[in-house]
Amino acid sequence: MKVSTSWLKDYVDLSGITPQELAEKMTDGGIEIDAVEPMDKGVAGVVVGYVKEKTKHPDADKLNVCKVDVGTGEDLQIVCGAPNVDAGQHVPVATVGAKLPGGLNIKRAKLRGVESQGMICSARELGLNDKLLPKELQEGILVLPKLELGRPIGEVLDLDTHVLELDLTPNRSDALSLLGVAYEVGALTGRPVKLPEQDVFAAAEKAADHLSVSVEAPELCSHYSARYIKGVNVAPSPLWLQNRLMAAGVRPINNIVDVTNYVMLEYGQPLHAFDADQVAGGSIVVRLAREGETLETLDGQQRTLQPHMLVIADRDKPVALAGVMGGANSEVTDETVNIVLESAKFDGSTVRRTSRQLGLRSESSLRFEKEVDPARVIPALDRAASLIARLGQGLVADGIVQEVVKAAEPIVITVGLDRINAYLGTEIAKLEIQTIFGRLGFGSEISADGSAVKVEVPTRRGDISRDVDLIEEVARLYGYDNIPTTPIHGDTTPGALTASQAIRRELRRRLSDAGLSEVINYSFTSPARTELFPALGGSSRPIRLAMPMSEDRSVLRTSLLPQLLETATYNRNRKNPDLAVFEIGTVFHTDEEALTALPHEKHRLAVLLTGALRGASWNRKAQKADFYDAKGVLESVFAALGLSGSVTYEADSPEHLHPGRTAAVKLHTELGEQTIGYVGQLHPEAQQAEDLDDTFVAEIDLDVLYDAADRSIVYRTLPRYPAAERDIAVTVDAGVPAAALTAAVKEAAGELLESVRVFDVYTGEKLGAGRKSVALSLVYRHPERTMTDEEVAGLHAKAVAELEQSFSAELRK
Amino acid sequence: MKERLEALRAEALQELEKVAGPQELGDLRIKYLGKKGALTEILRGMGALSAEERPVIGELANNVRGAIEAVLEEKGAAYRRAETDARLRTETIDVSLPGSRLPTGAIHPLVKVQQEIEDIFIGLGYSIAEGPEVETDYYNFEALNLPKNHPARDMQDSFYVTEDILMRTQTSPVQIRAMKASGGKTPLKVICPGKVYRRDDDDATHSFQFNQVEGLVVAKGIRMSDLKGTLLQFVQEMFGRQARIRLRPSFFPFTEPSAEVDVTCSQCGGSGCRMCKQTGWLEILGCGMVHPKVLEAGGYDPEEVSGFAFGMGIERIALLKYGIDDIRHFYTNDLRFLSQFARM
Structure with missing residues (x-):
């Protein structure tokens, strides 16, 4: 959400507060301001001018020589290269001595031999974000409506403002509107909020004569209201309105659509205008889409609707996707004369589901998804009708045609004053708590016995539903900084590692002390990699992600070894051919064909040795790693766990390991014998495939060791007789x-x-x-x-x- | 006999004077003092002496022996000294050559930081809880006050396996598991470290796989001020006694009130620098008072007990602690990177 300070001050007094101070206050209050951007990027000496004449430059095809009146009584001769410049236009003119963003100073100049006394500017040259302008204005100069000549451009384009970029958390959708932000600023500064002006409509024409509304899906639309406006003149919006929309990042289209967007930004209530003459039978029906129905949305896309999607339909067909986007068949165009203006409250999760499914997100769906304030449906409708009447010369017919399924009701929460302070660890006085609610615009009343406060929460704050929500409001306005810092009182608890945590920690320490470095690889890998090495513990069906980011990371690893090989290759390619590494991590597998329960997650230890175990030095030769080094690592691990006597190694020849240099590791317990891992040399073909030299690997299951480990040390008397x-x-x-x-x-x-x-x-x-x-x-x-x-x-x-x-x-x- | 003894003394001393080496010295010892040596030879005649002469000659013989032995000893010591000196000379080495070090491997920096965090909280009486990395939608979201279709789910894009099973996007589900496992006992104090997964394009500050540590305390009368106190204690142990914290209101579905926590910038100490974008503060964790619905899901009565929870990214802490510029280093396992963490 982008909020322009010059617009915001229509609703709350900002005098004496700089935009930076405002941003800090709001951030401290819980609405983070990501950026404060001045609209004025240093423009000076640019005024409104009028192109009286345009002639071709004698020596340059693409240049024109313009005679421009800037209200000084003396015409300027300006050479202009923009393709869209023409006589009869009002344009921004940087006169000699003017300053433009980026430190550009305008001087008298000669362009291909013709004198130029200034420059006609494009939007971008004035430091504006021109992405919201029509293409011809992006490629050429900014063409203005008719304006007083010589007026400073900053005034005309409303450049004397700052745009605050709000990073809203999902609970604060109330601040998706200027009014919502004004309430927040009012609460933070203790200043009152001024509501927008609204006209009273008293036409003889009755809206009900042109329009009917029926809500056929009452659980998905709690309130639908519409007004009928007759005889509008569709035209570009006045500059002030365009300026405000653009500062908020919204593209100006025409006065009707712009007003609906303007009021949406103002109230947070999305509105929609239909061409009334395209609504068959003047009947508006809010219903679920029918099987097979389609709708071309305003973005030109043909959408196939599904029966759970909520639509606005006329007598015959859908004319809008409720809360998401209007239909092309009832779009307001230059030919439109009469309009139906819609203001409604649609169910958030329905809008969310529809917009997700169609991949169609709009400023409207964004707001409905988070539930709009039901109390603003009518004020927003009337505000928009007022503006359309003023700007589009329309006649607002008498009456609102509406169906109210459920009226807006503020909720009332009672919270104990002791509870507030006990929860926060504070001693905030009763009066101060009431003051805080007052600043928020919440009604509050202390109970008869003085122990609790009854708070009436306005419907605009849909995020507040229980006592802790109110406690948070008190806390953030009281200031988190003012909450004291205390130690926890009460019973103490012993802190310790569990046996398995202690074992993993000890193994990490021992292995790293012995010269192995620990690595951490990703849990996601490619399906082919999971088939590289033999399964431990029977089942090894890998688990596939529903929507992987890439095929390379589409399944959960079933062994740590494949990625240890990648670690080795990665290092080898970076001139680290000598590697002694280990990883302790989780592998995943399931016995199920299709996952219905959580899969098995097992801790594994894997080791990889390649190249020299100890590098060559001035006093000894390099010591190349071999099978017995890898096996020795395991033996040391088992010795540390008190399991030396319970483990045997048997020659084995699983796939991708050297058939003559590989052993299965067997653990013998009361439960019998089980294979808990492998140690061996990588098969020469696998070594070649991975681009590795002789590489020795081992992997063992840690989970079984947690149980089998003998962590008790019992002293035996030293031998007294000779051996x-x-x-x-x-x-x-x-x-x-x-x-x-x-x-x-x-x-x-x-x-x-x-x-x-x-x-x-x-x-x-x-x-x-x-x-x-x-x-x-x-x-x-x-x-x-x-x-x-x-x-x-x-x-x-x-x-x-x-x-x-x-x-x-x-x-x- | 007396004369013979005197002559022997003179001869022996003279010969000893000219001795050329340790070998010869040994020979002379045998020649004069050995079992079949010259002195023994002379003393064999003692039997023929009178009782008066015997002690006199005996004393003289001892004197002669003593004199020869003294010289032998002195010369011998000199030779041994010379021999030792010679040996030491030949054994002299270049002590500036490098020593043969013990092998050095390194614990992964993320594990190192995790262990440090664990140790701080173990010291504060916390135990360490772990949970599955593949989780149910219920534990990962619903029990944490994030029902299906809740807009706050947009905050995290998840890797689903099935409609109801996903890679956990946070360590918070372990909170619910720990609460349930405790059977409603208080106080409950746990931290939950582990890997989490979010759909994110990898870049210098984002990784689809990363690690979190979650903390949870549930007991009667837990206050937000206790949360502040705990976090201050933690950051001071982690970042030094001078570290301060700042809480800013924020939103998490599973806590209310919620806060983001900043710590004074470890680089500049709060005066403002590039690392903290001139603010003097670094955002390091999120926290809040456990939402009543979450307590209920964990089997506690929110009218009876309260709690606080906090969570932080281990990568973030490691990046700050070691000044690492790219999160991807943690997962590429370049030995030149890993070996930098072999130190204490």
């Missing part, structure tokens, strides 16, 4: 997993084997093809005594025998 260390080196088939060997050794040696560790793995020609050597280090210990050599030897022999038996292992000597 016996023995090594075994065996050759086995290359395909035998080392973990199988260690597991077998543990099983065979029993409880007294404290630990077993792989300390060397070797393959080479000496061993023969398909064989490898694995060296294990075993530690034996008895908790209550020192073990004898014989005891250790006995256990150790069992371990060796097990390896020989189960894996055809050959002991290396």
Whole structure:
């Protein structure tokens, strides 16, 4: 909403307040002013002139030499290049010495050898926004109506004003009008509001003789009123009216349409004028559209109507989309003689739905959507009729033809004075509260016992419906700054992280301390990306957005990995080939074909390593990341969660991962074994597709870990008896997993084997093809005594025998 | 015997005087003082001495041993010193070369800021509530006093999945979930951080995915002044003791009264600069007293209790805190950007 201060002061006294001060006051009061624009961009010395003569420039095709009278008694010779300049026009003339916006000074000049004593100006040269002008005026000079010669242009074009741009919150639709803004300014400044003038109509002609109104959809139109105006002269509006419309950002059209727009801006009540002779039978019917009906709206578009849309129809056909836009079939044109003027209250949500569905938003629909003030239907109608009678020489027929379904009624709210202060933490006196309501123009009365105030809220403030709304009014006029700052009293509460929050935080800390950087990717991705990696937890049907912004971001991610690859590619393209990153985030999937309930949301941890884990330095070579680095990250995570003993890794070959370098991560709990993630190298083909070097990834489900995690640390006494260390080196088939060997050794040696560790793995020609050597280090210990050599030897022999038996292992000597 | 001892002393000292290195010094020790050394050799004749001579000769022998040992010790120490010196010389390194640092990764700046906010509120007795990112229309809008077709829904353009399921546009639905989960208990003090989604074209200050932190307090007798007090405490912990706040009336469907909150500009301290567009203030959050309808939706009686709520964008705070010029940096994950947040 744009409000010009010169217009606003018709309704409320602004003396002594600068536009900037006004803007600050309004912003502090809750209506944010986005901008304060002066209309006058520094124009001086520009006056109204009259083009007496136009002759072609002798040496330039596109230039004309004009003789211009600016009321000084001496004609000026001005060279003008505008295509629309012509003799007989009144035009703005920048005389010698004039100043134009942008620091342009007008001097006497010679144009192609012909002297020019000034310049005839276009709207843009005067600093006006010419987008609202007809095209020929945008491309040429501004042609004015007949005016007194020599008058300063600032006066003529109402440039001595500022335009405030209001950024209205949806609740303050009352300020979508000059009067509404005036009430707000009145409340903020304590000044009274002056209502516009209205004429009294007393014609012999009866409106009811020409017009009938019937509301067939009473629940969607609580009040419809119309007046009949006869014998209008459709013509351009006077300049003052055009100036005001343009300052508000509305395009002037003709005096009839302009008045309806003017009064809409003034009262916030949209109006519509029909060519009365195009309304068949003089009958106005407010009804729902019928199946298959169409209407060409004023913007020239053919609209197919749906049965839930409210229309204004005549005897035969729709003539307007109620509250949205008029129909071309009943448009006011230059030939129009008689008009029907409409003022009504249409249901906001119906207007909103219709305008949304048709993609047709207008100044009218914008206001109806937010519910107009029912008490202004008639005043706005009469105000517009007055102006049309004055400007269009029409005769306003006697009487309003209307159907009132529901009359406007102010609401009354009672609120306890203690309640106001208890809610705000203030001590505002009774009298001050009443003064505030008075300034707002609300009637108020203190109850007999003095404890409450009864407030009558005018219908223009439809946003106020209960006690807290009134408390807000008191608070904002009392000033939020004046509300004290207090600590909360009452019971205290302990603040803490939940277990899962604490785990995520701890993982982030540990991983970043270990050299991995955290990334955050978008939750939206492309359908193809969701199919890249194996599903965890069974179902993985992705969820598609109803209306995505692009196909690339049309589904919710089902894995964190695809976008981690994008992170890697992005960095690689920016010369960061060495990357160690992780993400903790949510993935989404559903078991349903079509979503009827909320989908599964799971927390995941994903890791990506590529390039060098540690860069080369003067004292060591770069350390390239490998599978065991990625696996090591997971092992550290599980160790931190107390789950080292419950997790195993099994060779696996899911799609897009290297079949020889990938493991499924299995968690073993009382509930059994489940796959909770993968760790592996990206498949060479995938690496190529993503334009990456060797890349190692891991992803695990965190939700299951929250439950499985053992966060209790229980101290074990330190060993009091010495351990016996023995090594075994065996050759086995290359395909035998080392973990199988260690597991077998543990099983065979029993409880007294404290630990077993792989300390060397070797393959080479000496061993023969398909064989490898694995060296294990075993530690034996008895908790209550020192073990004898014989005891250790006995256990150790069992371990060796097990390896020989189960894996055809050959002991290396 | 006496003469032989004296001669031994003279010979040994003379030889020690000319000793050429630690090896030779060792040899001389063996030669004179070793088990089969010269001194032992002489003392073997002690048995032949008279009882009177024995202590005299014994004392002399000890003197001779002492004298030789003293020189051996002195020379030995000198050699060891020299040896150590030589070793230290060869072991000398260039201490100006760079050290081998511990690996440094970084927590994402948005998470860093979120954790900082969480810690402030945990200190104030809040717990942290979380909710789904895919929400029902009911929790995201209706329970928050935003019925279908309400014009205020225009304030947020949403990503719908179905007619009734959408990506949450705000963390406010977690307020309702937290209230319901509490079963009407008071005081309820929670903050709700998380990702939210709005249909917005990405540019330097807009992102269709971003993060919010929502705060909610419900108890008997909560006042708007308590809200001001809480927010002042928060901004002073977040932006420093000198920070001040300013509340301006605003509108949110789920609070009444509602306010936008400005904090004194962290760049200029309030005197006006480019960052705050010369106003001295930066808008950082929205807040208000919980609307009675929202309390009802959460299972509380608005006649019995009251509450306040506030919400802020984590990106906005991070942009201000670190002076970041483009919100898109948070989601492109350029290592050169991320690694700047590895510090404390």
